[in-house]
Amino acid sequence: MKLFAPLYDRAIGWARHKHAVRYLAVLSFFEAIIFPVMPEVMLAPMCVGQPRRAFRFAALSLAFSLLGSLVGYALGHYAFEAVKPLFAAMGMLPAIESGIRTVQAEMAKSPWAVFTFLVLGGFMPIPMKVFTWASGIVGVPMLQYILAMAVGRGKRVFLLAFLIRAGGERAEAALRRYIEPVGWIATGLVVIGIGVLAWRAHGG
Template sequence: MKLFGPLYDLVLSWSRHRHAPRYLAGMSFAESSFFPIPPDVMLMPMSLARPEKAMYFAWLTTLFSVLGGVLGYLIGMWLLEWVWPLIERVGYAPYYDVMVELFAEYGIWIILVAGFSPLPYKMFTITAGATGMALLPFIIASVIGRGARFFLVASLMKWGGVKMEPFIRKWVEWLGWAFVLVVFGFIAYKLL
């Protein structure tokens, strides 16, 4: 089943649009609180297409991802009961329980790691608010974790340039499904 190739092509077309930075900012904001597609899929082709602006795109992605994370934090803090049926409907309820355990065990470190990792960051932002994590450490850890991730992605694209695009296109389907397996494997490991 080809899922990630068509998504990659769609996002690639968005990345060439004159309003692409706005789309990137919106996607980055939304992904940190409710949207399922990570902004990397737009950051990568934009950084490939305009390597001279790659660091600007990384900064934009980081800023709006952290702002979206604050929205996720506020959702968890004030609206968890209201959004709980949606969390259950999309199958995230068991993951939420795992997140609560991770927060109890690792605290701020879990935000740092989640910000950098391919795990669904939105679940961590909502859980941070729901568990009453202090907002300032949450923001600092988010800036460091998300920034490290997005600046790494943009730097690799800038460094690799156009010669990386055929590699990404060739392996996008495998990389996408590998990402899904890693996320579900981690969650299954924590649930067991």
């Protein structure tokens, strides 16, 4: 079953629209919160079409990703509180809170260790929202959070812009070819991450 390729094709269509710059900004913003498609799928063809503006497009995507990451952080922080009664009714709240305390304890040992983790996470093919919501839930310090989001996402979009300028249409074609396996691998990593968190929450 193909899931990510159709979403990719839709984003490619947006990239060719006369309002592509606006769409890139909106996609970058909402991908950090909820949307499943990474903005790179729009950024790549836009850079192919206008290579001289590649780094300008990358900067725009980064700026709106950072704005979205602030919203995602806030939602992670406050949405969890809102659904606590549901988790309590299901008998899951003690285990979930235990897991969160474990993450917080690790973070307290070295906030810059969390920074390193988020920077590395920003280079993985995992939706940015996973890190923004999780950071809000555990309360990652804002300085480390913003710096990590800027470095993690920044190196992705600027590296892509550089590769497109250097490789042209061949680089964009490679992205299109492998979008489906990359999407499913990313989904698998998310599921594994959730499983690890649940295992730790239950004292594994």
